[in-house]
Amino acid sequence: MKDAIVIKGAREHNLKNIDLILPRDRFIVVTGLSGSGKSSLAFDTIYAEGQRRYVESLSAYARQFLGQMEKPLVESIEGLSPAISIDQKSSSRNPRSTVGTITEVYDYLRLLYARVGTPHCPVCNRVVEPVSIDDVVDQIEKFEEGTRLYILAPIVRGMKGTHAKVFDALRKDGYTRVKVNGEIHNLMEAPVSLDKNKKHDIDVLVDRLVIREGLRSRIADSLETALRLEDKIVKVEVLGEGEILFNMSYSCPEHGEGIAEMEPRSFSFNAPYGACEKCKGLGFLQKVDPDLVIPDKNLSLNQGAIKFIKNFSKTSYYVPLVKRIFEGTKVNFDTPLKDYPEKVYQELLYGNAPTKYVKGRFGMRAVNPGFEGFVNHLERRYRETSSPGMRMEIEMYMSENVCPSCHGKRLKDEVLAVTVDGLNIHELTSLSIEEVHAFFSKLDLPGAKATIA
Numbered sequence: 001m002k003d004a005i006v007i008k009g010a011r012e013h014n015l016k017n018i019d020l021i022l023p024r025d026r027f028i029v030v031t032g033l034s035g036s037g038k039s040s041l042a043f044d045t046i047y048a049e050g051q052r053r054y055v056e057s058l059s060a061y062a063r064q065f066l067g068q069m070e071k072p073l074v075e076s077i078e079g080l081s082p083a084i085s086i087d088q089k090s091s092s093r094n095p096r097s098t099v100g101t102i103t104e105v106y107d108y109l110r111l112l113y114a115r116v117g118t119p120h121c122p123v124c125n126r127v128v129e130p131v132s133i134d135d136v137v138d139q140i141e142k143f144e145e146g147t148r149l150y151i152l153a154p155i156v157r158g159m160k161g162t163h164a165k166v167f168d169a170l171r172k173d174g175y176t177r178v179k180v181n182g183e184i185h186n187l188m189e190a191p192v193s194l195d196k197n198k199k200h201d202i203d204v205l206v207d208r209l210v211i212r213e214g215l216r217s218r219i220a221d222s223l224e225t226a227l228r229l230e231d232k233i234v235k236v237e238v239l240g241e242g243e244i245l246f247n248m249s250y251s252c253p254e255h256g257e258g259i260a261e262m263e264p265r266s267f268s269f270n271a272p273y274g275a276c277e278k279c280k281g282l283g284f285l286q287k288v289d290p291d292l293v294i295p296d297k298n299l300s301l302n303q304g305a306i307k308f309i310k311n312f313s314k315t316s317y318y319v320p321l322v323k324r325i326f327e328g329t330k331v332n333f334d335t336p337l338k339d340y341p342e343k344v345y346q347e348l349l350y351g352n353a354p355t356k357y358v359k360g361r362f363g364m365r366a367v368n369p370g371f372e373g374f375v376n377h378l379e380r381r382y383r384e385t386s387s388p389g390m391r392m393e394i395e396m397y398m399s400e401n402v403c404p405s406c407h408g409k410r411l412k413d414e415v416l417a418v419t420v421d422g423l424n425i426h427e428l429t430s431l432s433i434e435e436v437h438a439f440f441s442k443l444d445l446p447g448a449k450a451t452i453a
Helices: 038-056 105-116 133-141 164-172 216-229 318-326 342-350 374-384 388-395 425-429 433-442 447-452
Strands: 004-010 018-023 076-078 148-160 177-180 183-186 199-210 233-238 242-247 284-288 357-360 363-366 398-402
Touching: 004 038, 038 076, 105 425, 105 447, 133 216, 133 233, 133 242, 148 216, 199 216, 216 233, 284 374, 318 342, 342 374, 374 388
Parallel strands: none
Antiparallel strands: 004 018, 004 076, 148 199, 148 233, 177 183, 177 199, 233 242, 284 398, 357 363
């Protein structure tokens, strides 16, 4: 029977001389009680024999690299093709994992977008194309007079090593300042020491400017110098405001916005090159939830209204601080929280003054007597603690909130501005499997892009 797998006399393990006919080209599920012989039939008989026959068909040279399976206890199996076995695998509980990343389909999508995607300006949505030095100068000249800025050449991005040879070469070429991992260093002073096992970013500080009239020629010269160090990318840091990245291949001439590089890693929310800087690629932020800190407003402080404080009146740290909030009001530690004036209730949660902390001999200590509030108190402890147990305890009072920067999309704006046939990578992965199949069935890319895709 060519359209069936015929098994006769299967006796492997607890199979009792089984005869069976299985239709080919069908999805077959083998069910039964534990110990009934499901695995013995599927893996130890059918798969083992299919694999054994396949290996025997190979040359002697090839067989030495493959494990030879013994013939199972069965009289005969007819209609059997070479077989493969897929191991059962438990999925990861990593909050970053998706169906796309676990199945590695997302890796192919990242590669597709990096090679055939169309970048747009995340501000005005125009297609970004190569820009000239004059375009960048025009953009810089739009800053108000008196604005202080740096022109930087990013020569190392996310690479491990001490980069000692890089610093030596820069020093010999006459460059005196570099920005390493966000901090300015003088190359003529103490040598820059970096951990060889960590990734680093190194920008060469080419020029420091204060915007005024008559600087156009100087700005153009500085940009040309920066581009000699880094062929395509120039950074302009506006002091006190942030950085603007000009990609000479992909930058908006009006806003200077564009993707730093069209590489697969730029489309990964598990890498800093593409992940939203606010939520680090998670799509959500964990924040202390007031409703979890105070689940029942009918209780007073002495009755345990603050969930993580068992006996409030005996806590020498909190009592004097909270008493100051109560000054001039009629509430006390026995007043139900539902009867608190709104101002007092908000101060109980978020404090009545910014509490400053300094690093002391035994860690951080408060130097401002103002009460920081119970929500801010837990937020601070969560940031500062290195104890996994403490973090788990505080997480009991935290809830997940959609990231206000990426709105749950997990990627940077400039990455989300890259599209294939009108869809960015987040929009594509949000579709159902049927919709994705229809999308790629109709996808018509021009010229070389079709060949690459």
